[in-house]
Amino acid sequence: MKKKLIAVPYYVWAAVFIVVPLLMIAYSAFTDTQGNFTLDNIVQIGKYWPVMLRSVLYALVATVCCLVLGYLLAYFMAQQSERTKTLLMILLMLPMWINFVLRTQAMQDLLDLLQNWLRLADIPLQVSNNPFAVVLGLIYNYLPFMVLPIYTSLEKLDRRVIEAAEDLGANRFNVFRKVILPLTMPGIGSGVIMVFVPTISTFVISEKLGGAKHNLIGNVIQEQFLQVYNPNVGAAISLVMLVLILFILIIFSALDEETKEGLL
Amino acid sequence: MKNIIELKDIHVSFDGEVILDHFNLAIKDKEFVTLLGPSGCGKTTTLRTIAGFVQPQEGRVLFEGQDISKLPAHKRQVNTVFQRYALFPHYNVYENIAFGLRISKTPEEEIEKRVKEMLALVNLKGYEKRNVSSLSGGQQQRVAIARALVNNPKVLLLDEPLGALDLKLRKGMQNELLRIQRQMGITFIYVTHDQEEALTMSDTVVVMKDGLIQQIGTPEDIYNEPANPFVADFIGESNIFGGKMIRDYLVEFEGIEFPCVDAGFGENVAVDVVVRPEDIEILDAQDGMLCGTVETVTFKGVHYEMMVRSDRFLWKIHSIKCREPGDKIAMKIIPEYIHIMKKEAGTVN
Numbered sequence: 210m211k212k213k214l215i216a217v218p219y220y221v222w223a224a225v226f227i228v229v230p231l232l233m234i235a236y237s238a239f240t241d242t243q244g245n246f247t248l249d250n251i252v253q254i255g256k257y258w259p260v261m262l263r264s265v266l267y268a269l270v271a272t273v274c275c276l277v278l279g280y281l282l283a284y285f286m287a288q289q290s291e292r293t294k295t296l297l298m299i300l301l302m303l304p305m306w307i308n309f310v311l312r313t314q315a316m317q318d319l320l321d322l323l324q325n326w327l328r329l330a331d332i333p334l335q336v337s338n339n340p341f342a343v344v345l346g347l348i349y350n351y352l353p354f355m356v357l358p359i360y361t362s363l364e365k366l367d368r369r370v371i372e373a374a375e376d377l378g379a380n381r382f383n384v385f386r387k388v389i390l391p392l393t394m395p396g397i398g399s400g401v402i403m404v405f406v407p408t409i410s411t412f413v414i415s416e417k418l419g420g421a422k423h424n425l426i427g428n429v430i431q432e433q434f435l436q437v438y439n440p441n442v443g444a445a446i447s448l449v450m451l452v453l454i455l456f457i458l459i460i461f462s463a464l465d466e467e468t469k470e471g472l473l
Numbered sequence: 474m475k476n477i478i479e480l481k482d483i484h485v486s487f488d489g490e491v492i493l494d495h496f497n498l499a500i501k502d503k504e505f506v507t508l509l510g511p512s513g514c515g516k517t518t519t520l521r522t523i524a525g526f527v528q529p530q531e532g533r534v535l536f537e538g539q540d541i542s543k544l545p546a547h548k549r550q551v552n553t554v555f556q557r558y559a560l561f562p563h564y565n566v567y568e569n570i571a572f573g574l575r576i577s578k579t580p581e582e583e584i585e586k587r588v589k590e591m592l593a594l595v596n597l598k599g600y601e602k603r604n605v606s607s608l609s610g611g612q613q614q615r616v617a618i619a620r621a622l623v624n625n626p627k628v629l630l631l632d633e634p635l636g637a638l639d640l641k642l643r644k645g646m647q648n649e650l651l652r653i654q655r656q657m658g659i660t661f662i663y664v665t666h667d668q669e670e671a672l673t674m675s676d677t678v679v680v681m682k683d684g685l686i687q688q689i690g691t692p693e694d695i696y697n698e699p700a701n702p703f704v705a706d707f708i709g710e711s712n713i714f715g716g717k718m719i720r721d722y723l724v725e726f727e728g729i730e731f732p733c734v735d736a737g738f739g740e741n742v743a744v745d746v747v748v749r750p751e752d753i754e755i756l757d758a759q760d761g762m763l764c765g766t767v768e769t770v771t772f773k774g775v776h777y778e779m780m781v782r783s784d785r786f787l788w789k790i791h792s793i794k795c796r797e798p799g800d801k802i803a804m805k806i807i808p809e810y811i812h813i814m815k816k817e818a819g820t821v822n
Contacts, residue, residue: 367559369555369556369559370559370562372526372546372553372555373553373555373559373560373561373620374561374572375525375526375545375546375547376524376546376552376555377547377552377576377620377621377624378547378548378576378624379547379572379576380547383576387575388561391563
């Protein structure tokens with residue numbers, strides 16, 4: 210009985226801020242501005258498919274890069290002394306204490322600076338206002354969300370299980386492939402969700418770093434609500450994105466039966 | 474018999490603290506050897522040095538005469554049963570046991586055959602698909618043993634393998650380990666702090682303290698002829714006190730001369746004397762020279778434990794005869810039960 214009472218605030222919260230808004234989005238998506246039922250909004254989404262696919266692609270690339278970089282970093286961190294661990298952790302978290310928009314603006318300025326140098330040096334390399342810059346921004350901002358869960362699962366890893374694998378003849382590669390990797394799958398699962406879901410719907414990073422040319426689906430939704438004043442289409446896109454994300458996460462978890470608990 | 478493992482002048486220290494102090498040990502093929510000692514004596518470090526998890530600062534490890542000191546753990550032909558098992562939580566029983574064979578790319582039919590053999594060996598037939606976390610401590614222990622033996626090692630290292638089991642289960646597993654060792658015909662190097670376990674199972678016991686070997690011998694040797702007061706005290710229970718060797722075969726303690734069976738200490742030399750509590754016979758006070766008063770009596774199941782105060786010492790006696798606290802008794806010790814050791818600094822006189 211007591212346990213149920215503790216859960217009441219959460220249920221109220223979930224009802225007011227999760228269930229009701231979701232229903233409102235679903236309602237808006239299937240109605241016109243007068244409130245009549247229509248499938249028009251969904252049909253209109255057709256022309257945004259390229260943007261949607263680009264968003265998924267950017268998010269996937271950023272997630273994979275974060276996974277590789279984040280795993281290496283977490284692995285390195287987990288092997289340091291307690292003092293070094295704390296120091297590295299602070300360094301990892303420090304940028305997150307700076308305002309997100311400010312950070313992204315700073316990255317844009319840095320890339321512009323680098324672009325100027327490249328131009329002066331006559332190196333034909335585009336580093337700002339392009340997909341590279343957007344993906345770099347995504348990786349930069351979301352890397353900590355990948356590192357933390359993986360680091361936690363590496364920390365929990367029993368040292369003796371690794372020794373047992375070595376004892377049975379496994380070299381470093383096999384120890385990683387057959388023991389460390391499977392045992393840190395829950396951390397990888399959490400990290401992938403924490404990076405993939407926000408990166409797929411970001412609009413600040415693509416707006417700042419993409420030079421207005423590389424709009425992602427987040428920008429389209431924002432546009433529909435704040436510039437075109439067509440919230441119904443915005444809601445329809447959001448709804449489709451929600452289903453799309455859910456679908457992709459199910460695919461992720463199906464990739465490894467073991468990780469199901471970690472992902473969903 | 475030839476030596477399968479030799480440790481030569483092994484020196485290990487962590488952060489300036491010496492764990493193994495120029496340690497030498499030779500282990501014969503097909504022997505059941507136990508490294509016995511209190512925690513911190515270096516027994517586990519010795520085992521880990523053989524397994525390849527500890528790199529000694531000095532010294533060599535020989536396997537069948539070959540120097541394997543520089544060989545990493547995964548290339549050594551020894552396998553380990555870890556303390557608290559260290560099973561792979563993400564694999565079931567079958568895959569845990571098959572791990573070593575999969576690493577060596579053994580054909581699937583061969584793996585299946587070997588795993589089945591191992592499951593039969595440790596009495597776990599039918600547990601193939603079980604999740605290791607659903608097994609009891611004793612069953613996990615069996616999986617750990619099967620997993621370590623599947624690679625056909627010539628030497629099996631066991632690091633306090635029964636430490637986490639309850640008494641009854643431990644007794645059962647002791648017998649099973651002995652059976653497995655006989656059946657496989659390989660060398661077992663067994664680490665424990667439990668002296669009873671060491672005496673029950675071993676061909677050879679190595680008693681260690683502070684990174685040094687105190688005594689090596691058969692369980693009977695170690696128990697009956699402890700090399701020093703530490704061994705006497707650690708193996709079983711003992712009355713240890715100072716005495717004086719009058720001459721060969723005659724020792725004096727408590728102001729009384731006792732005939733004994735030891736010789737070669739010289740004349741009028743201070744020595745340590747060990748008498749096991751179960752080797753003292755209780756007589757009526759008027760029937761013996763060595764007398765004392767019973768202070769406490771504790772029932773221990775098979776026997777009573779009595780603390781008896783004499784003129785100079787407090788004696789521990791195990792006897793099936795019971796006396797009441799306050800009773801005056803005499804103690805009889807026959808020559809064979811008086812063990813004489815060279816005097817060591819620090820013994821209570």
